[in-house]
Amino acid sequence: MAQLWGGRFTKETEQEVYDFNASITFDKRLFECDVRGSRAHVRMLAKQGIITEKDCEDILRGLDGIEADVASGKLEITTRYEDVHSFVEANLIDRIGDAGKKMHTGRSRNDQVALDMRLFVRDHVESTTEQLSALLETLLGMMKENIDTIMPGFTHLQKAQPVTLAHHLGAYFEMFKRDRERLLSIRERMNYCPLGSGALAGTTYPLDREFVAGELSFTGPCANSMDGVSDRDYLLEYLSALSIIMMHLSRFSEEIIIWNSNEYRFIDLDDGYSTGSSIMPQKKNPDIAELVRGKTGRVYGALMSLLTTMKGLPLAYNKDMQEDKELSFDAMDTASACIRLFTGMLSTTTFNKERMADSCRGGFTNATDLADYLVGKGVPFRDAHGIVGRVVIECSERGIAIDDLKLDELKKYSELIDADVFEAIDLKNCVDRRNTDGAPGREAMERLLQKYYKDFTN
Numbered sequence: 001m002a003q004l005w006g007g008r009f010t011k012e013t014e015q016e017v018y019d020f021n022a023s024i025t026f027d028k029r030l031f032e033c034d035v036r037g038s039r040a041h042v043r044m045l046a047k048q049g050i051i052t053e054k055d056c057e058d059i060l061r062g063l064d065g066i067e068a069d070v071a072s073g074k075l076e077i078t079t080r081y082e083d084v085h086s087f088v089e090a091n092l093i094d095r096i097g098d099a100g101k102k103m104h105t106g107r108s109r110n111d112q113v114a115l116d117m118r119l120f121v122r123d124h125v126e127s128t129t130e131q132l133s134a135l136l137e138t139l140l141g142m143m144k145e146n147i148d149t150i151m152p153g154f155t156h157l158q159k160a161q162p163v164t165l166a167h168h169l170g171a172y173f174e175m176f177k178r179d180r181e182r183l184l185s186i187r188e189r190m191n192y193c194p195l196g197s198g199a200l201a202g203t204t205y206p207l208d209r210e211f212v213a214g215e216l217s218f219t220g221p222c223a224n225s226m227d228g229v230s231d232r233d234y235l236l237e238y239l240s241a242l243s244i245i246m247m248h249l250s251r252f253s254e255e256i257i258i259w260n261s262n263e264y265r266f267i268d269l270d271d272g273y274s275t276g277s278s279i280m281p282q283k284k285n286p287d288i289a290e291l292v293r294g295k296t297g298r299v300y301g302a303l304m305s306l307l308t309t310m311k312g313l314p315l316a317y318n319k320d321m322q323e324d325k326e327l328s329f330d331a332m333d334t335a336s337a338c339i340r341l342f343t344g345m346l347s348t349t350t351f352n353k354e355r356m357a358d359s360c361r362g363g364f365t366n367a368t369d370l371a372d373y374l375v376g377k378g379v380p381f382r383d384a385h386g387i388v389g390r391v392v393i394e395c396s397e398r399g400i401a402i403d404d405l406k407l408d409e410l411k412k413y414s415e416l417i418d419a420d421v422f423e424a425i426d427l428k429n430c431v432d433r434r435n436t437d438g439a440p441g442r443e444a445m446e447r448l449l450q451k452y453y454k455d456f457t458n
């Protein structure tokens with residue numbers, strides 16, 4: 001047992017208590033952030049004359065050595081230490097002796113762990129932002145390729161009106177774009193440095209908190225030391241942003257699963273991104289999409305867990321807060337893997353364009369356009385709706401599309417229907433006439449893509 005706080009105690013901690021209390025098995029992931037924070041701290045201590053330049057150099061060299069040995073595997077972060085902070089400090093003292101004992105001057109583990117976690121999460125927010133950019137880029141490329149790929153748009157999972165694949169993918173583009181913006185704003189809001197908050201009440205040493213914040217690329221120090229050690233809002237915001245990303249990925253996965261089903265056959269998943277069955281030789285399963293959908297719950301779980309942990313905590317630090325790590329790490333790993341794998345799966349998927357257009361044709365998705373055509377000929381919309389309803393009954397009974405009816409068959413429903421009806425209900429035309437902002441028509445879509453390319457490449 002290597003602990004930092006033996007002095008006040010007359011008896012050894014029970015082994016089970018030690019194990020229950022220890023966090024090294026999971027906070028060892030903060031090692032790199034912990035060393036980064038300590039370097040900034042000791043540089044500041046020396047600059048302020050709180051420790052000597054010589055002690056500072058020795059500590060920095062000691063930290064370099066520890067980092068190199070951990071990287072090479074020569075030094076292992078083991079459960080002999082209570083947490084990662086103890087591991088670093090104990091090893092530093094082993095290496096450089098008394099100077100090592102000065103590293104923790106003017107610092108508490110409370111502000112130290114708050115800093116480590118903030119650095120770790122900030123790095124992660126940045127890498128997730130990049131992953132979302134890659135996903136957005138993939139989507140943008142696919143949209144460009146599919147401005148004319150007609151497919152049915154659905155409501156209630158019933159074929160509704162024709163759209164294009166570009167338009168459908170574009171809806172997800174918007175969702176992930178908002179997700180990315182959310183991350184950027186979280187990054188900005190969280191970027192304040194808790195180090196220097198001490199245990200809760202700052203310190204009596206003349207710390208230069210601005211300097212430390214600058215060294216670690218923060219906007220500035222946290223304004224209130226009690227808040228500094230006990231704020232986990234940024235992590236809750238991040239888990240909430242990750243939950244929303246997962247919700248979007250899960251919805252998209254659900255569509256991939258439906259599109260990949262034997263009944264739809266809209267897409268073919270790449271062999272590299274699907275799996276087989278041990279018994280049924282014909283199977284090619286959308287496991288990645290299903291796992292992304294399935295793992296969404298884990299990320300929600302981490303958010304709910306931390307919200308619940310935090311809700312009853314009086315100021316300032318409480319040990320409950322150690323629970324901010326395990327599930328958050330799991331949620332971060334999970335979300336990252338899901339974004340990466342989903343992007344790979346999506347970019348290797350092929351779309352059966354013929355099949356999508358056929359499905360659109362067979363689903364009366366141009367019924368609204370026929371009604372609109374009648375409106376154009378002077379029929380009130382409600383009457384037109386009724387007329388087209390009767391047309392659909394006949395077509396359903398005969399198992400044909402509206403377009404398959406002859407002109408004289410259509411005329412039975414309204415004398416106002418002329419030969420120009422076929423152009424009006426042609427699926428391609430139906431889509432291309434929808435050119436208001438946000439609609440699937442070619443012109444509207446091209447306008448939007450131009451804007452996306454401009455914003456995105458800047």
Ligand code: ARG
Pocket residue numbers: 023027083109110113317319321322323
């Ligand atoms: N392992 C602790 C955590 O993750 C570090 C802070 C410990 N501070 C304390 N006062 N016991 O929260």
